[in-house]
Amino acid sequence: MPERSERIILGFILFVGAVLRLFSYWDFSLSNDELSALARLNFDSFRALIHDGVRIDGHPAAAQVILWYTTRMFGDSVAVVRFPFVLAGIAAVYFMYRLGKEWIGTSVGLLAAASFAALEFPILYSRIARPYSIGMMFALMAAYYWIRI
Numbered sequence: 001m002p003e004r005s006e007r008i009i010l011g012f013i014l015f016v017g018a019v020l021r022l023f024s025y026w027d028f029s030l031s032n033d034e035l036s037a038l039a040r041l042n043f044d045s046f047r048a049l050i051h052d053g054v055r056i057d058g059h060p061a062a063a064q065v066i067l068w069y070t071t072r073m074f075g076d077s078v079a080v081v082r083f084p085f086v087l088a089g090i091a092a093v094y095f096m097y098r099l100g101k102e103w104i105g106t107s108v109g110l111l112a113a114a115s116f117a118a119l120e121f122p123i124l125y126s127r128i129a130r131p132y133s134i135g136m137m138f139a140l141m142a143a144y145y146w147i148r149i
Contacts, residue, residue, distance in 0.1 A: 001106050009110055010097055017093040017117030021086045025127045026079035034129045038076065041068050062138075063131035081129045089126020089133040093117045095140035102147050 030038070040053035041064075049068050054061045066084050074080045096116040101109030116122050125132035 006106055006110070010094075010113065013097070013110065013113045013117050014090065014093060017113075018090050020118065020123050021089050021126045025082050025086055026077070030078060030081070031128060031130075034081070037064060037067055037129065038071070038081065040064065041071055043068075059131050060135070062134055063129070066134070067129060082127060085129050085133045086126055088137040089122065092122065092126070092133060092137040092140055095137060095144055099140055099144045099147070102144060 037057075040057065041049070043049040043053055046065075046068070049064065050061065053068075054064050057064065063085075067081065070080060070084055093113050093116050097109045097113035099109070100112035122133075122136065125136070
């Protein structure tokens with residue numbers, strides 16, 4: 001497949017994935033899991049956040065740290081709280097393409113990215129402020145870079 005065609009198809013897949021993730025992601029109320037995470041952000045220092053907000057939770061610290069910095073800088077509206085996780089979901093689509101291309105070939109990478117861009121669960125978990133989209137992104141990044149090594 002010519003590189004220009006590959007880039008156009010990938011751009012279309014990323015566009016569709018972004019639209020599906022960004023379309024009214026702020027329009028539904030926060031889940032209890034998201035509210036629980038937001039309730040554990042009321043700390044004056046980063047050390048207190050880690051000690052009293054992250055250690056009591058079984059989830060990885062990255063989501064809580066991202067939420068803490070995001071809400072301190074931009075406020076705590078639903079759109080602001082969820083936006084970093086939507087971006088991570090879009091990046092996960094790209095790394096799904098890279099992983100499939102590196103592992104098997106260009107067609108497989110594009111098919112995997114297209115599937116991942118439109119499947120319900122990756123879209124849903126990219127639209128809520130929980131560690132799942134960040135986990136998807138980092139797992140795909142780790143797999144891609146391990147294959148390259």
